[in-house]
Amino acid sequence: MMQLTFSPRPGTPLYEQLYRAVVAQIRAGQLKAGERMPGKRSLAEQLAVSVNTVDAAYQMLAAEGWLEARERSGFFVLPYHPPLAPPAPAPAAAPPRAQSPDPGWRYDLSTGGVDTGLFPFRTWGRIQRELLYSRPGLLARGDARGDGELRAAIAAHLRAWRAVDCDPEQIVVGAGVEYLISLLARVVGSPITALENPGYARTRRILHNNGIRCVAVGVDGQGLDPAALAASGARLVYVTPSHQFPTGAVMPAGRRSQLLNWAAAAPGRFIIEDDYDSEFRFDVRPLPSLQGMAGREGPVIYLSTFSRSLAPSIRIAYMVLPLPLLTRFEAAYGGYSSTVSRFEQQTLAIYMDEGHFARQLARARGRYRARMEALTGALEEAFGPGALEFYGQHTGLHFLLRLKEGPGEGEMVRRAADAGVRLAGLSGYYLSGAARCPANTVVVGYGALKDEQVAGAAAALRAAWG
Amino acid sequence: MMQLTFSPRPGTPLYEQLYRAVVAQIRAGQLKAGERMPGKRSLAEQLAVSVNTVDAAYQMLAAEGWLEARERSGFFVLPYHPPLAPPAPAPAAAPPRAQSPDPGWRYDLSTGGVDTGLFPFRTWGRIQRELLYSRPGLLARGDARGDGELRAAIAAHLRAWRAVDCDPEQIVVGAGVEYLISLLARVVGSPITALENPGYARTRRILHNNGIRCVAVGVDGQGLDPAALAASGARLVYVTPSHQFPTGAVMPAGRRSQLLNWAAAAPGRFIIEDDYDSEFRFDVRPLPSLQGMAGREGPVIYLSTFSRSLAPSIRIAYMVLPLPLLTRFEAAYGGYSSTVSRFEQQTLAIYMDEGHFARQLARARGRYRARMEALTGALEEAFGPGALEFYGQHTGLHFLLRLKEGPGEGEMVRRAADAGVRLAGLSGYYLSGAARCPANTVVVGYGALKDEQVAGAAAALRAAWG
Numbered sequence: 044m045m046q047l048t049f050s051p052r053p054g055t056p057l058y059e060q061l062y063r064a065v066v067a068q069i070r071a072g073q074l075k076a077g078e079r080m081p082g083k084r085s086l087a088e089q090l091a092v093s094v095n096t097v098d099a100a101y102q103m104l105a106a107e108g109w110l111e112a113r114e115r116s117g118f119f120v121l122p123y124h125p126p127l128a129p130p131a132p133a134p135a136a137a138p139p140r141a142q143s144p145d146p147g148w149r150y151d152l153s154t155g156g157v158d159t160g161l162f163p164f165r166t167w168g169r170i171q172r173e174l175l176y177s178r179p180g181l182l183a184r185g186d187a188r189g190d191g192e193l194r195a196a197i198a199a200h201l202r203a204w205r206a207v208d209c210d211p212e213q214i215v216v217g218a219g220v221e222y223l224i225s226l227l228a229r230v231v232g233s234p235i236t237a238l239e240n241p242g243y244a245r246t247r248r249i250l251h252n253n254g255i256r257c258v259a260v261g262v263d264g265q266g267l268d269p270a271a272l273a274a275s276g277a278r279l280v281y282v283t284p285s286h287q288f289p290t291g292a293v294m295p296a297g298r299r300s301q302l303l304n305w306a307a308a309a310p311g312r313f314i315i316e317d318d319y320d321s322e323f324r325f326d327v328r329p330l331p332s333l334q335g336m337a338g339r340e341g342p343v344i345y346l347s348t349f350s351r352s353l354a355p356s357i358r359i360a361y362m363v364l365p366l367p368l369l370t371r372f373e374a375a376y377g378g379y380s381s382t383v384s385r386f387e388q389q390t391l392a393i394y395m396d397e398g399h400f401a402r403q404l405a406r407a408r409g410r411y412r413a414r415m416e417a418l419t420g421a422l423e424e425a426f427g428p429g430a431l432e433f434y435g436q437h438t439g440l441h442f443l444l445r446l447k448e449g450p451g452e453g454e455m456v457r458r459a460a461d462a463g464v465r466l467a468g469l470s471g472y473y474l475s476g477a478a479r480c481p482a483n484t485v486v487v488g489y490g491a492l493k494d495e496q497v498a499g500a501a502a503a504l505r506a507a508w509g
Numbered sequence: 510m511m512q513l514t515f516s517p518r519p520g521t522p523l524y525e526q527l528y529r530a531v532v533a534q535i536r537a538g539q540l541k542a543g544e545r546m547p548g549k550r551s552l553a554e555q556l557a558v559s560v561n562t563v564d565a566a567y568q569m570l571a572a573e574g575w576l577e578a579r580e581r582s583g584f585f586v587l588p589y590h591p592p593l594a595p596p597a598p599a600p601a602a603a604p605p606r607a608q609s610p611d612p613g614w615r616y617d618l619s620t621g622g623v624d625t626g627l628f629p630f631r632t633w634g635r636i637q638r639e640l641l642y643s644r645p646g647l648l649a650r651g652d653a654r655g656d657g658e659l660r661a662a663i664a665a666h667l668r669a670w671r672a673v674d675c676d677p678e679q680i681v682v683g684a685g686v687e688y689l690i691s692l693l694a695r696v697v698g699s700p701i702t703a704l705e706n707p708g709y710a711r712t713r714r715i716l717h718n719n720g721i722r723c724v725a726v727g728v729d730g731q732g733l734d735p736a737a738l739a740a741s742g743a744r745l746v747y748v749t750p751s752h753q754f755p756t757g758a759v760m761p762a763g764r765r766s767q768l769l770n771w772a773a774a775a776p777g778r779f780i781i782e783d784d785y786d787s788e789f790r791f792d793v794r795p796l797p798s799l800q801g802m803a804g805r806e807g808p809v810i811y812l813s814t815f816s817r818s819l820a821p822s823i824r825i826a827y828m829v830l831p832l833p834l835l836t837r838f839e840a841a842y843g844g845y846s847s848t849v850s851r852f853e854q855q856t857l858a859i860y861m862d863e864g865h866f867a868r869q870l871a872r873a874r875g876r877y878r879a880r881m882e883a884l885t886g887a888l889e890e891a892f893g894p895g896a897l898e899f900y901g902q903h904t905g906l907h908f909l910l911r912l913k914e915g916p917g918e919g920e921m922v923r924r925a926a927d928a929g930v931r932l933a934g935l936s937g938y939y940l941s942g943a944a945r946c947p948a949n950t951v952v953v954g955y956g957a958l959k960d961e962q963v964a965g966a967a968a969a970l971r972a973a974w975g
Contacts, residue, residue, distance in 0.1 A: 159648040168641045175634045182625040182820035183957075218684040218824070218848035225691065229718050245844055252695050252841050254720055354648035356851035358684070375718050378711055382684035382848055385822035491649075 057092050058099035065104055069120060076122040080110060105405060121409055149463030150500040154289070154441045155355065156491025158414075161407050162354050166399050170390045181385045189216025189361070189381050193388045196395035197361055201345070205318065206331030208339050209363045215372065218358040218382035220317070220348050221249050227344060227362070228253035230371050231313050234278035239267050241472035241480070243288055243317075246281055259474040262287055266294035269301040279313050280305075284333050285321035289472050289486045291435010291442055299333055306342035313365075318347045320439035322404050325412040329438065340366050349391070351440065351490070352404060359383055359391060411440060411490070414497065418489050421501035426509075440490035443469060446508060449483030456485065458507040464500060523558055524565035531570055535586060542588040546576060571871060587875055615929030616966040620755070620907045621821065622957025624880075627873050628820050632865050636856045647851045654838075655682025655827070655847050659854045662861035663827055667811070671784065672797030674805050675829045681838065684824040684848035686783070686814050687715050693810060693828070694719035696837050697779050700744035705733050707938035707946070709754055712747055712783075725940040728753055732760035735767040745779050746771075750799055751787035755938045755952045757901010757908055765799055772808035779831075784813045786905035788870050791878040795904065806832050815857070817906065817956070818870060825849055825857060877906060877956070880963065884955050887967035892975075906956035909935060912974060915949030922951065924973040930966060 051060055068074040081089070083097040090097075101118050104110040110118045174181065188194065194211035201207035217223045224246065233255050238247055240259035247257050260271045260280070266287045272280055282302070284294035294302075306312040316333045334345040348360035364372055381388070394400055419433050422444065429447070436442035449455055452468040459466055466487055470480040492500060517526055534540040547555070549563040556563075567584050570576040576584045640647065654660065660677035667673035683689040690712065699721050704713055706725035713723050726737045726746070732753045738746055748768070750760035760768075772778040782799045800811040814826035830838055847854070860866055885899055888910065895913070902908035915921055918934040925932055932953055936946040958966060 155650065157648070159645050162645065162648055164641055164645070168638055171641075172634055172638060175630055175637075179625050179628065179630070182623070182628055182822050184621065184821040218688070219846050221845045222684070222688065222848055248841075248844060350846075355650040355846070356648050358846065358848055358850050375714075378714060379687045380685050380816075380821070380824070382688055382824055384824050384850065384853055387850055387853070 051092075057096045058103065061090070061092070061096060061100035062103050065100065066109060069109055074120050076120055078120045079116075080118040080120065082117060109409070111405070148465040150465065150496055150503060151491050152464060152466040152487045152489065152500065154467075154486060154488035154490070155350075156488060157351055157354060157440070158407070158410060158490060159354060161403065161410065163394070163399060163403055167390060167394065170393045171386065174386055174389050174393075178389065181389060185381050185385045185388070187377055187379045187381055188214065189383065190385055190388045190392065192392040192396075194361075196392045200395060200400070201332075201363065205321065205329075205345075206335035207345055207363060208335050209345075210339065213339065213364050213366065213369060214361055215364060216359060216361045216381060216383055216388060218360070219350075220319075220346060220360045221245070222382055223346060223360055223362045224249045224315075225253050226372075226376060227315065228255050229375050230364075230368055231279055231344075232311070234311070235276055237267075237272055237275045237277035237280040238474060239282060239287060240474045240476065241289060241469060242281075242283075242474060244472065244474065246317075247474060257474075259476070261476075262290055262292060264292055265298050266292045267298075267302070269298060269305055272302070272305055278309075278311055279315065281315045281317065282333075283317045283319065285318050285324070285329055286435065286438035288317075288319070289435075289441065289443065289469065291438065293330070293435075293438065296330060299330070299336060302333065303337055303341070303343075306337075312342055313368075314343045316343050316345050318345060320351050321347075322352050323408055323411050323440060324438045325408065325415065326437040334363060337365075344368070352400070352407065353391075357387065357391075359387065414489055414492065414494060415442070417494070417497045418487070418492070418501065421498050422504065425501045425505035441486055441488040444485050444487050445481060446483040449508060452480070452483055452485065455483060455508055459485075459504060462503045462507040464503050464507065517558075523562045524569065527556070527558070527562060527566035528569050531566065532575060535575055540586050542586055544586045545582075546584040546586065548583060575875070577871070613929075614931040616931065616962055616969060617957050618930060618932040618953050618955065618966065620933070620952060620954035620956070621816075622954060623817055623820060623906070624873070624876060624956060625820060627869065627876065629860070629865060629869060633856060633860065636859045637852065640852055640855050640859070644855065647855060651847050651851045651854070653843055653845045653847055654680065655849065656851055656854045656858065658858040658862075660827075662858045666861060666866070667798075667829065671787065671795075671811075672801035673811055673829060674801050675811075676805065679805065679830050679832065679835060680827055681830060682825060682827045682847060682849055682854060684826070685816075686785075686812060686826045687711070688848055689812060689826055689828045690715045690781075691719050692838075692842060693781065694721050695841050696830070696834055697745055697810075698777070700777070700779075701742055703733075703738055703741045703743035703746040704940060705748060705753060706940045706942065707755060707935065708747075708749075708940060709783075710938065710940065713940060723940075725942070727942075728756055728758060730758055731764050732758045733764075733768070735764060735771055738768070738771055744775070744777055745781065747781045747783065748799075749783045749785065751784050751790070751795055752901065752904035754783075754785070755901075755907065755909065755935065757904065759796070759901075759904065762796060765796070765802060768799065769803055769807070769809075772803075778808055779834075780809045782809050782811050784811060786817050787813075788818050789874055789877050789906060790904045791874065791881065792903040800829060803831075810834070818866070818873065819857075823853065823857075825853065880955055880958065880960060881908070883960070883963045884953070884958070884967065887964050888970065891967045891971035907952055907954040910951050910953050911947060912949040915974060918946070918949055918951065921949060921974055925951075925970060928969045928973040930969050930973065 051057060083094050087094045087097045101110060105112045109121060111121050112118055191211065193216055194214040197214055198209055198211045201209065228250060236250055236255050236257050237260045238257050239262050241262060250257050258275045258277055260275050261268045266284055267282050284299060286293060302314060306314055318332060321329050332345060334343040337343040342365060344365065345363040349357055415436055419436055422431055432445040434443040452470055456468045466485050469484040469486055470477040473480055517523055549560050553560045553563045567576060571578045575587060577587050578584055657677065659682055660680040663680055664675055664677045694716060702716055702721050702723050703726045704723050705728050707728060716723050724741045724743055726741050727734045732750055733748050750765060752759060768780060772780050784798060787795050798811060800809040803809040808831060810831065811829040815823055881902055885902055888897055898911040900909040918936055922934045932951050935950040935952055936943040939946055
C-alpha cells in the first residue's frame with residue numbers, strides 16, 4: 044500500500060493539504076497511472092483525519108482529472124503527462140498564409156479554440172440518434188426558456204460544481220452568449236454598464252448594439268477594482284471573477300463581498316457574472332460562484348456556455364436570472380421560441396443526466412492541465428530561467444506571457460505571425476487607456492493546440508523573439 | 510394513352526391552362542394515381558403547343574405535389590385524396606383539459622403547428638450521423654452569417670422557387686425569425702415601422718423589445734393598403750405579401766409595385782418581406798417574391814424560416830439582405846458567432862443539395878392541400894350550403910372561416926374550446942381598431958391536424974356552433 048507523506052499545517056483546510064500531497068506524488072511519479080488509491084476509511088485512520096476530509100480530497104482529485112472513481116472499487120490514478128522538453132525546431136517551412144486567403148497558421152495560440160479530440164462523438168451520436176427515432180414530439184415548439192429537462196440538468200450541475208443557488212425555472216437556455224446578453228439588455232432596463240478593462244471587446248459590441256452605454260473600469264491582480272466601479276456611475280457591471288478575461292486574475296472572496304455590497308447599496312443594480320471557463324481550474328477547487336454568495340434573490344445574473352466544455356459550434360449557452368427579474372423576462376420574451384434546436388437540447392440533457400458530462404470535464408481538465416504545464420515548461424526551458432513570466436495559467440484555456448526584456452508587444456506579435464504562430468497582444472483588450480498596458484505581454488491560448496505541437500510552438504516563439 | 514381536353518383561352522399563359530386542365534382531370538378521377546403522363550414531346554405535338562409549355566406545366570404539377578418526376582421514366586400521377594364526408598360524430602367524451610393543467614385538446618386548429626409525420630427522420634438522421642463522424646472540423650466556430658454551404662443551398666432554392674435575386678453572401682442564417690428581426694432592428698437604424706393590421710403581434714413585440722416604435726396599417730383583400738402606409742410616417746414596413754397573416758390575402762402584382770414605389774420615394778426606406786409559408790401554395794404557382802421584383806440592390810429584406818417546411822423545433826431561419834445593408838450588418842455583427850449549430854446547418858445543406866428538400870416540399874404540398882380540401886369540404890357538408898365562407902385557403906397552413914350567421918366570435922371560440930377544439934378568433938390579431946374586425950370569423954390552422962381527425966373536427970364545430 045502507498046505511503047502518503049502528509050504533515051498538516053495550520054491555515055489551510057486539511058482536505059486541500061491532502062489534495063496537494065496526492066498531486067505532488069502523482070507529479071513526482073510516486074503514484075503511477077492505474078494504481079488504486081487506499082480506501083477512504085483506512086487512509087483516514089492512517090493519517091488521523093476524518094473520513095470526510097479524505098472524501099473531500101478524493102472528490103476534488105477526481106473532479107480535476109487526477110483520479111478516476113470506479114463504482115464499487117474505489118479511486119484510481121489517471122495518467123499524468125509531465126511537461127515535455129522541446130526538441131530542436133524543425134527547419135521552418137515558409138508559412139502558407141502568405142499565399143492563401145486562409146492564414147494556415149502553424150500554431151494557433153488564439154483564445155476561444157478547444158481540443159476537438161475531447162468531443163464525445165460516439166456518445167453524442169448515439170443519444171441524438173435515439174432521440175430522433177423515439178421522440179417525434181420534439182419537433183413541436185418548445186418553451187421559450189429552453190426544455191425543462193435541460194434546465195434541470197444545468198441547475199443540478201451548477202449546484203454541484205459552482206454552488207449556484209437556483210431553480211430550473213430561473214434558467215434561460217439560448218444560442219450563444221451574444222444572444223443572451225442582448226436579451227438581458229432589455230430585462231435590466233438599458234442602464235450604464237461597467238466593463239472590465241482590459242476585457243472582452245465583444246461584450247461592449249453587444250451592449251452597444253443594444254443601445255447601452257458602457258464605461259471601462261480597471262482591473263488589477265484581484266480582478267475588477269470596486270472603488271473605480273463605485274465612481275463610474277454604472278448600474279450594471281459585467282465581470283469574469285473566476286478567471287478574468289484576459290488577465291487571468293481570480294477575484295478573492297473579500298473583493299467579491301465588496302462587489303455584492305456595491306450592488307446592495309442602490310436599488311436596481313445588477314452584476315453579470317460570466318463564468319465562461321471556470322470548469323478548467325487546475326490548482327485548487329475554484330471559489331464558489333458570486334451568484335451562490337448572493338443567493339437566488341440576489342443581484343447576480345450568472346452566465347455561462349458549453350462552447351468551451353463541448354465545442355464552439357454547439358450553440359448552447361445559458362443564464363441564471365435572479366428571481367426578481369423572472370417576471371420582467373417573461374413579459375418581454377415569453378412568446379419567443381427558444382433559439383436552440385430541441386433535439387440538441389435533449390441530447391445535452393441526457394448527456395448530462397447519464398454522467399457523461401462530468402466525466403468529460405474531468406478528462407478535459409486533466410488534458411488541458413497537462414498541456415498548460417507542458418507549454419509553460421517548454422517555454423521556460425526555451426527562453427531560460429527568469430526570462431518569462433506567466434499569469435493566470437491555473438484556470439481556463441489561456442494565460443498571459445510577459446517577456447521581461449522584449450522588443451515590444453507589437454513587434455512580438457508580428458514576429459510570431461511571421462513564424463506562423465497566431466497570438467494576440469494584451470493591449471488589444473484594453474477598451475481605453477491601452478498606454479497603461481504592461482509591456483511585452485501577449486495572450487496565449489492553448490485550447491486548440493495539439494499536444495504534439497507544444498514543443499514546436501515554444502521553439503518557434505523562441506526563434507522569433509530571441 | 511390519356512386524352513387531355515384542352516382548349517386554349519387568351520389572357521392566361523398556356524402552361525398555366527395546361528396545369529389547370531391536368532389538375533381538373535386528377536380531381537375528377539380521370540387521371541389516376543400511378544398513371545404515367547404522356548411524354549413532353551408527344552403531348553406538345555398532340556396539343557400543338559411548344560415542348561417548353563408542357564415542361565413548365567409538368568414542373569409546376571410536380572412542384573405542387575400532383576405529379577412525381579421519376580428519373581429517366583417521366584412523370585406519374587400522385588394519389589389525390591378527395592374531401593371526405595364527415596361520419597356521424599362520436600359521442601363527445603368530456604374534454605380532459607378541465608381536469609389537467611395541459612389542455613389536452615381533442616382537435617388543435619391553432620396556427621404554427623406542422624405535420625410531424627412529414628419530417629425526414631431517416632434521411633436527416635443518416636446525414637447527421639455521417640457528418641458527426643466525418644467532419645470534426647465542424648466543431649470549430651463558424652461564420653457569423655452561417656456556413657457557406659448552407660447559404661449557397663438556400664440561395665439556389667430561393668432563386669429557383671421564389672425568384673429571389675441574391676448571392677449567398679447576402680444571406681444570414683439565424684436561430685429563428687425573432688432573432689433575425691432583432692438583428693435587423695439595428696441594421697436599419699431603428700425607424701418607425703409599419704405593421705399589417707391584423708397581423709403578427711409577435712413582430713410588434715420583437716420590435717418593441719428592440720426599442721422600435723410601430724404603427725398599424727390596415728389590410729384589405731389585397732393585403733397591406735399602400736395609401737395608408739404612405740400616410741403612416743413609417744420608414745420600414747413589415748409585410749407578408751404571399752399569404753397575409755392571418756387574413757390569407759395575396760398581394761397582387763399591381764399593389765406590389767405600389768409598395769416598391771413607396772420605398773423608392775424616399776431614401777432609407779426598407780420593406781421586410783416575410784415569406785413564412787409561401788412554399789405551400791395550392792392553386793397556381795405563387796407570384797415571385799417582392800425581393801425578386803426589387804433586385805439585389807433594392808429595398809427589400811427577404812425573411813423566411815424552415816419552421817414550417819421542416820419542424821418548429823429545428824431553429825433555422827434566414828434573411829436576404831440588400832447589398833447596401835451588408836456593410837452595416839458586418840460592422841455591427843461581424844464578430845458574433847452564428848446562432849445555429851454547424852452540424853444542423855450542414856445537415857440541412859446536404860439535405861437540400863441532394864434534392865430531398867424539394868421532394869419533401871412536393872410531398873408536403875400534396876398532403877396539406879388534400880387536408881385543406883378535406884377540412885373545408887367536411888365543414889361545408891356539416892354546416893350546409895352557404896352557411897360558411899373561407900378566405901385565404903389556397904396558400905399556407907391556415908384559413909379564415911366566417912359563419913354567416915353566428916353567435917359572435919368570442920362565443921364561437923368559447924364553445925369550440927368547450928368541445929375540445931383549439932382555435933383563435935380573428936379579432937385577437939388586430940393591433941388596433943379590433944372593432945372593425947369582421948364578425949363571426951375565426952382562424953383555422955390545420956398544419957398539426959391529423960387526416961383522421963378532419964371529419965371529427967368538422968363535426969365537433971358543427972355541434973358547438975349549431
